Amino acid sequence: MSETRQLFKLQDLRGRLAEHNYKMTPQRKEILQIFIENCDGRHLSAEEVHDLLREKDFDFGLATVYRNVELLTSLGILDKIDFGDGRMRYELSSGNPQIHQHHHLICLKCKKVIEFEEDFLDDVEKIISEKSEFQILNHEVKFFGYCKDCRE
Amino acid sequence: MSETRQLFKLQDLRGRLAEHNYKMTPQRKEILQIFIENCDGRHLSAEEVHDLLREKDFDFGLATVYRNVELLTSLGILDKIDFGDGRMRYELSSGNPQIHQHHHLICLKCKKVIEFEEDFLDDVEKIISEKSEFQILNHEVKFFGYCKDCRE
């Protein structure tokens, strides 16, 4: 079930960009690379990407990072998530938007975000679609509470 | 089922404030009044509350509105919601946090936010709690898609 996630690969970037008349640049390559290297449940903000790039001696402008995570999101390569902590975060997209992928468990104490790799909302979506005449394309679910380490 | 929502009343404000050593002020009274008058599925941002107050000739500082919606949220009188449109929104709390109230359907075209007055997530929460050792206190669910008027 969690094997349904197939993430975007670096070698496909040039092609995907070309499809939309965008150019391949070192900035775009390295930004995507950061996400590939951090696909283990991390959710990076633009600034965090910028910092991780600097650690690798890539000193791109922060605005460039902002522009390109947005671009990669529009290409479906990244997903943009809002955990309510005042900044947008991004992660490698699970690819198929039909496979709703995972939920996020947000610890109210340590602020950790845990991924839960299953999705049970198909039935719920069906009921809501029928009752409300709303065509659901996607959903975003956050559970708030205390993680294993923070619960009393 | 949707009768489980019992909203906060204006006459209880003074008492609730006093419990926490806060004072009753005209600003607080009128801000809550705005939410009571707009409890029909509206989700107001601080600025919208400020505007609605001005329409009634209450010219309070915007910072005061910000401070007080935050205060009313901390008292459990309002709920703070993030629809990802770049500003926080508030609505009268459904009261009992155990009664998870409702979900939000967000139309990707007209940006309308529709409330869906039922909650099916108890089973999902139970499964997640068991599998992940995460103690869930609350959840926030958004469904994205097209509303009745915007679907083709």
Add this chain to the structure above:
DNA sequence: TTATTTGCAAAGTCTTTGCAAGCAG
């Protein structure tokens, strides 16, 4: 070559904060 992209700095938006003056209890 030439349209895209970058980098920088400036501007924008929402929200918070400092502080003196005002007010509720």
Add this chain to the structure above:
DNA sequence: CTGCTTGCAAAGACTTTGCAAATAA
């Protein structure tokens, strides 16, 4: 009275934008 509140303006945090210089195709 006395400490909580307000209002204003300034500061903060994150993000976007304008524009000239650089660059991918």
